[in-house]
Structures are given as structure tokens and as C-alpha cells.
Amino acid sequence: MPAFAANLTMNYPELEFLERFDAAARDGFKGVEFLFPYAFDRQDLKTRVRGNDLHVALFNAPPGNWDQGERGLAALPGREEEFERTIGLALEYSQVLGNSRLHVMAGLRDHDIPYERQMETYLRNIEYAASQAKSLGLTIVLEAINTRNMPGYFVNYQEETKAVCDLIGVDNVKIQFDLYHAQIMQGDLVVRLETLFESIGHIQAASVPDRHEPDAGEVNYPYLFKWLDRVGYRGWIGCEYNPRSTTSEGLGWLSPWLGVIAKTL
């Protein structure tokens, strides 16, 4: 059965970040994910995780200067040393929080630089991150992001992340298949999931086009979740959506699936 993780960056926005762990557990979640934990002490985070009997499914490596528009460093030539430091910091958090997936963001396409040079940098950096992550049993995941929410992001299509996984060719680099981005850019979700299945390390869900609970909009999520169950997806599905009202009130769609823990911890 698919296991759902609350996304504590988007869910429970009415609460302070640390309180969101308690709220997710009260609502029956067994897993949580979030973007950037680095403003918080890792031991404080661990206390919330342990105290609520939660698993951390995933978080992101530091993305560079987010407030100034940076969206990752992995595909940015000249930023390699900084990139390596961000991986070092992320792994220090992983050691304490025990997540099995780390999302490493590529960054934006720089049209002053040949695409091939950015791609070479991306490949080298992801290879570096994977080699550092290996001894922790940690998988690096790569996400294609839609051009409407994040104009200029370096990777927009699921097959691009698959190509990077194949070129690097190690078993701890996989696809973060965000169904919301995939529907906006490409559609044909079941065929795409089926084709890429072996390379998928994490999934995220939200309604399209509004990025709310996955119970409305143009994607038939009940069908997709049952399909993922049937084909044996045993990883986490992150609830990466902005709730329509409160997160707790909007969880009716989740009742058949609550309480499940992913096998790929």
C-alpha cells in the first residue's frame, strides 16, 4: 500500500514549523517530508520526530540563496565547492533525522552558459552527492519541476531526470516523481509511471491546477493511488499541497491509506 507523508512545508501553515510534526502525527501520518530544515537545530527536529513516532521520508539539500531566486546549485558551474558544503550539511541532518531520500535541486538554466556545460556540472555534482550519501544508505532524488511555478528551472521533464539517473548509473540516484509537475508539463501519468517505475525513489501529489488536496481537479488520484498499490509501489507519497482550509479538515481523501509506513525507509 502506498504510504503518505505530510509535507510540513506546505501542510499545517497555521502552525509553527515544529508544531506541525505533532499535528501530522495527531492526524495519523506516519511519515513527514519538508523542504529545508536548516533554520532548526537538528536535535530539536529529532525530538519532534521521535516523540511523535514519525519517519522522515525526505527533505531537500540547501538550494543556494532561495530569497534571491536561487533554486539549487547542482547545475551551476563555478559553485562546486559551495555545492559540496551544502551536501555536507544536508548529510549531517540526515545522520540525525534518518531520512532515506535527499532531494538535490539542479538550479536555474543560465543562458550565458552552454547547456552541455551545465549538464556536465549537474552530472558531476549529483555523482558526488550520491557517493557521499551512500554510506548512510541514503538515495539522492531528482525532481522535474514545471515551468509555470518555477520558470527557468533546469529540469522540467521526467525523462530528463531518468536520463541523468542512467548516465550516473548508481543505485542511489532516483527520480522524485511529482505528479503535480508531471501533469502540468506532460500528462499521461500512468504510462509514464509504468515506464519509469524502477527508477522512481519518491512520489509527491497535489491537485492540478490548484495544488490543493489530491481529491479534485483534472487528475483522478483515487485511480492513480490504487494503481500504485497494485503495481507494488512501496515508497512514500508526499502530500505536497496547500490545504484548501485546514490540513486536518481536508484529510477525508486519505482515510483509506492512513497509518501505512513505507517499506523503503
Ligand SMILES: O=C(O)[C@@H](O)C(=O)CO
Ligand atoms: O515540487 C516542489 O516544489 C518541491 O518538491 C521542491 O522540492 C522544490 O520546491
Ligand SMILES: [Mg+2]
Ligand atoms: Mg515536489
